[in-house]
Amino acid sequence: MPRPRRLIAALAATGLALGGIVGSVLLTAPPASALANGLALTPPMGFNNWNSTQCRADFNESMVKGIADIFVARGLKAAGYQYVNLDDCWAETTRDSSGHLVPSHTRFPHGIKAVADYVHSKGLKLGIYTSAGTHTCNKAGFPGGLGHEQTDANTFASWGVDYLKYDNCNNQNVDAVKRYTAMRDALKKTGRPIVYSICEWGKNKPWNWAPNVGNLWRTTGDISPNWTRMLSIINANSSHASVAGPGHWNDPDMLEIGNGSLSNAEQVTHFSLWAEMAAPLLIGTDLRKASQHTFDILSNRDVIAIDQDSLGKQGVIISSSGGLVVFTKQLANGDRAVALFNETGGTRTISTTAAKAGLKSASSYTLKDLWSKATRTTSGAISASVPSHGTVIFRVSAN
Numbered sequence: 019m020p021r022p023r024r025l026i027a028a029l030a031a032t033g034l035a036l037g038g039i040v041g042s043v044l045l046t047a048p049p050a051s052a053l054a055n056g057l058a059l060t061p062p063m064g065f066n067n068w069n070s071t072q073c074r075a076d077f078n079e080s081m082v083k084g085i086a087d088i089f090v091a092r093g094l095k096a097a098g099y100q101y102v103n104l105d106d107c108w109a110e111t112t113r114d115s116s117g118h119l120v121p122s123h124t125r126f127p128h129g130i131k132a133v134a135d136y137v138h139s140k141g142l143k144l145g146i147y148t149s150a151g152t153h154t155c156n157k158a159g160f161p162g163g164l165g166h167e168q169t170d171a172n173t174f175a176s177w178g179v180d181y182l183k184y185d186n187c188n189n190q191n192v193d194a195v196k197r198y199t200a201m202r203d204a205l206k207k208t209g210r211p212i213v214y215s216i217c218e219w220g221k222n223k224p225w226n227w228a229p230n231v232g233n234l235w236r237t238t239g240d241i242s243p244n245w246t247r248m249l250s251i252i253n254a255n256s257s258h259a260s261v262a263g264p265g266h267w268n269d270p271d272m273l274e275i276g277n278g279s280l281s282n283a284e285q286v287t288h289f290s291l292w293a294e295m296a297a298p299l300l301i302g303t304d305l306r307k308a309s310q311h312t313f314d315i316l317s318n319r320d321v322i323a324i325d326q327d328s329l330g331k332q333g334v335i336i337s338s339s340g341g342l343v344v345f346t347k348q349l350a351n352g353d354r355a356v357a358l359f360n361e362t363g364g365t366r367t368i369s370t371t372a373a374k375a376g377l378k379s380a381s382s383y384t385l386k387d388l389w390s391k392a393t394r395t396t397s398g399a400i401s402a403s404v405p406s407h408g409t410v411i412f413r414v415s416a417n
Contacts, residue, residue: 052266055206057213058233059264060326061298062181064101064145065089066272069243069302073107073156078125079133081306086140088305095142097317098326101181101213102137103145103300104130106156113161118173119148134178145181145213146174150197151188162188163201171204174212181213184232186221194222195231202231215269215298225258229266234298241271241302243278245407249361252291256335256345262296264330269298276303276312283408286389287359289315290409293325294333294345294357320388321411324355333357336375342368342404346375349413353377355388357411360404369401372414380416387412 065085071077086102089095108130110120121130134144148170149155149162163170163184174182184201186194198216205212216232218224219239228235237255241247255270262268273292275285292299299322303312324347333347333355341361346354354375358368372383385400386393388411395417402410 052229052263053202053214053231053233055211055214055233055265057211057265058267060328060330061267061296062101062213062215062234063099063299063322063326064103064143064181065099065301065305066103066105066145066183068105069241069272069274069277070304072105073158075125077104077107079128082133083136085305086137086142089142090140092305092313093317094301094305094313095140097319098322099299099301099316101143101145101300103147103181103183105147105183106154106160106185107158108146109154109160111159111161113166117166117169119161119170129177130179131177134180138178143180144178145183145215146177146179147183147185149185149187149189150192150194150201150218151186152190153188155185155187164188164190164192164197167200167204168207171201171208171212175205175208175210179210179212181215183215183217185217186219194218194224195227198228198231220254225261225268229261229263233265234267234269236269236271238270241274243274243280245280245284248274248280248284248288252295255295255297256333259295259332259334262330262332264328267296267298268332270295272300272302273316274302275315276308281407282311283405285315287407287409289318289321290357290388290411291345291359293321294347294355294411296325296327296330296332296347299325318388320386320391320413324349324388324411324413327355337370342366344368344370344375346370348376353413353415355411356400356414357409358400358402358404359409360406363406365403365405367401368404368410369399371400372396372398372416375400375414377414377416382417384415384417385412386415 137144151162154160214232216235220237224235329350331348333345337344343359345357
């Protein structure tokens with residue numbers, strides 16, 4: 019993606035933290051306050067079925083329970099993944115006579131509460147989906163939450179739901195802040211802790227208003243498993259680093275690792291930069307069919323630790339030239355996560371220094387490559403040969 023690279027470099031030299039679209043960074047002010055519900059103090063980690071099943075018939079209670087089983091059996095729960103989230107098509111197309119949402123009798127014959135109970139029995143949490151409009155996004159016409167916020171929030175709480183993804187379809191042109199704030203307030207009134215995910219696609223610049231409305235908010239339209247789309251999302255999401263923090267996160271959409279035709283290098287970049295950007299890590303591949311390689315990427319605990327760092331800083335771009343990009347992310351113990359990202363079509367050497375990455379002055383530094391697990395000592399230089407579309411991510415510690 020093209021960038022105003024000279025301006026980025028010039029401003030980076032002054033110490034400003036920059037993302038791919040400079041104007042957005044300069045216009046984005048830190049939020050005055052954040053949503054104080056005590057939830058999502060690190061970016062949520064879990065699974066969402068949409069990218070793998072959409073509305074196919076195999077999206078049902080058996081599949082959801084099976085995902086919870088896989089979380090436990092394949093080590094994803096132990097690695098930090100917590101939420102098993104339902105997306106669109108879980109409901110009947112009409113409310114009941116009292117105005118309540120009704121789970122699909124075909125997909126969820128025992129109801130959502132029974133599924134939530136099962137997921138909870140595994141030490142995990144359940145998420146659900148609806149839209150801040152009259153209907154959800156699927157053309158079948160499932161009822162949305164607009165005008166039914168308190169009824170639906172109460173229903174979700176009664177079922178034991180722990181996470182709500184609130185979409186943006188069929189919104190009747192009602193002001194976005196009004197629609198999303200109404201559901202925030204409704205969730206709060208239930209008394210149940212429910213993580214609130216605003217899926218507004220970045221249409222109304224949610225980074226300017228969503229930090230005190232939701233726990234996370236989409237910064238772009240939907241992701242897809244191809245390099246061009248992923249790169250555009252990286253560039254857009256990196257522009258809003260200043261507003262992210264514990265309990266309020268930029269959301270560049272679900273993970274496509276294991277989907278489509280992404281190369282190994284592209285999948286490593288995907289996971290590395292989502293961690294560097296303190297993004298939610300929501301698995302979007304069909305875990306029932308996933309390869310060991312996919313599990314290995316998703317379970318890289320060194321990279322997960324960067325995403326889940328308690329300081330809650332989103333990494334920022336400190337240099338970008340000719341498709342060679344350097345991110346740095348401040349970590350709670352004083353380390354930095356330095357990501358060397360190669361957008362180009364060939365292998366390139368990417369370099370920076372510990373000082374430019376924001377580390378304190380020291381006689382030497384330890385670099386741990388979070389994918390190869392190799393460690394080395396340097397007097398300050400940070401450099402690596404990075405494959406096309408690849409990323410090398412180091413944890414850098416002052417000695």
